[in-house]
Amino acid sequence: DVKVTQSSRYLVKRTGEKVFLECVQDMDHENMFWYRQDPGLGLRLIYFSYDVKMKEKGDIPEGYSVSREKKERFSLILESASTNQTSMYLCASSPGGAPIMNTEAFFGQGTRLTVV
Amino acid sequence: AQSVAQPEDQVNVAEGNPLTVKCTYSVSGNPYLFWYVQYPNRGLQFLLKYITGDNLVKGSYGFEAEFNKSQTSFHLKKPSALVSDSALYFCAVRDPIRGNNRLAFGKGNQVVVIP
16 A cells, blocks of 8 residues: 655644655655645645656745755745644655556645644 | 536535535646645545546545536535545646646545544
């Protein structure tokens, strides 16, 4: 079974801190994604990566950056955490290559981040 | 850009009754469509997908979905709901022409199955 593991289930951080959310997948997937989930807004894409060291902005990249130094690991970085970044963060991965579009994404269990 | 609409915030259904969760989509070409389920404090689990072929797609846990191109819909259905089906359901779409690898998600539907 595909496993996508997020390093923390719950995190509490202070305003202004630099926050790292880590995600690791064990299925050699090319594509990895970071979403945030908020009630009434569904899932919104922050960043995604289709290869090592490659990244693309999603719909809400402001205040975030990402790092993908190894294929299995995709990190989300909050440069200076703010209270409006309190949310559930979900990491996902999916196979690349051809065909790529018809494959489902596999999700981690989520990290609930609270910024105080 | 591709988008998904899930018009109802919450769906209430009695145990044993049919369950329907609605989804409509907007893409420039033929869509790739997905349904996911999320149980409390968990990540999303894949239920089923439509890529091509038969409009009726069968998935996990007895769920199925019907692709209707003329109505741009992909409603999720289950003939007989269980209390354990109470969860948050998300519809998602990829646009194979313009969407790159992006999955666009709807806002989600909370399903409550009443014993």
